[in-house]
Amino acid sequence: MRTSTPRVLVIAILAATTMVFAAPEGSRAAAAPVAFKLAPWPQAAHSPSFRLRDADGAPRTLQDYRGKVVVVFFGFLRCPGLCSAEMHKLTVVMKQLGERAAHVQVLFITLDPQHDSPKLLKSYLRAFDPRFIGLTGTTAQINQATSSFQVQYTRVPQGADYTIAHSTATLIIDASGRLRLVSAADSPVADLVHDMAILLGEGSGAPKAN
Numbered sequence: 001m002r003t004s005t006p007r008v009l010v011i012a013i014l015a016a017t018t019m020v021f022a023a024p025e026g027s028r029a030a031a032a033p034v035a036f037k038l039a040p041w042p043q044a045a046h047s048p049s050f051r052l053r054d055a056d057g058a059p060r061t062l063q064d065y066r067g068k069v070v071v072v073f074f075g076f077l078r079c080p081g082l083c084s085a086e087m088h089k090l091t092v093v094m095k096q097l098g099e100r101a102a103h104v105q106v107l108f109i110t111l112d113p114q115h116d117s118p119k120l121l122k123s124y125l126r127a128f129d130p131r132f133i134g135l136t137g138t139t140a141q142i143n144q145a146t147s148s149f150q151v152q153y154t155r156v157p158q159g160a161d162y163t164i165a166h167s168t169a170t171l172i173i174d175a176s177g178r179l180r181l182v183s184a185a186d187s188p189v190a191d192l193v194h195d196m197a198i199l200l201g202e203g204s205g206a207p208k209a210n
């Protein structure tokens with residue numbers, strides 16, 4: 001049976017306006033506002049969380065990556081093209097960020113812990129960028145993480161097995177741990193590089209964009 005492309009069940013992002021930074025109060029000449037190109041996450045929404053394990057079995061929470069811009073994608077290794085395409089895109093983003101990529105952490109959270117063993121996760125992500133980290137857990141832990149990030153997924157029967165239909169957004173968290181931006185599957189690399197450079201510039205440790 002031919003594998004169908006998972007339908008986007010989507011995160012509900014209805015805001016069409018762009019988020020801007022205001023010039024410091026009292027400045028003599030107002031600088032041009034810096035606008036994000038990706039969709040902003042609603043500012044009133046709660047901060048997401050998870051309790052999972054990395055490919056080495058170490059327990060991980062979002063706080064472990066505080067101080068970095070964190071890029072989160074939910075997927076599965078048997079995904080028919082979409083997940084690999086997003087990982088490839090993020091590989092290009094990291095290369096274009098250059099030395100600033102040291103302040104970015106990409107996390108791939110599996111939606112299929114029954115098939116995606118820690119060993120397979122590590123091997124899969126290493127083919128894209130050895131800095132990428134795969135996270136897994138029990139079904140209950142995965143469900144808690146997806147609920148926190150407002151990601152939806154469902155198993156779809158496929159012959160004697162199943163595939164998974166899931167939200168396809170990539171979620172971008174700033175160095176303080178606040179979810180800020182959502183990148184769609186068709187968002188260009190340039191938009192991710194542009195917006196992540198802005199977030200990196202907000203932090204104290206990362207070089208600012210030119």
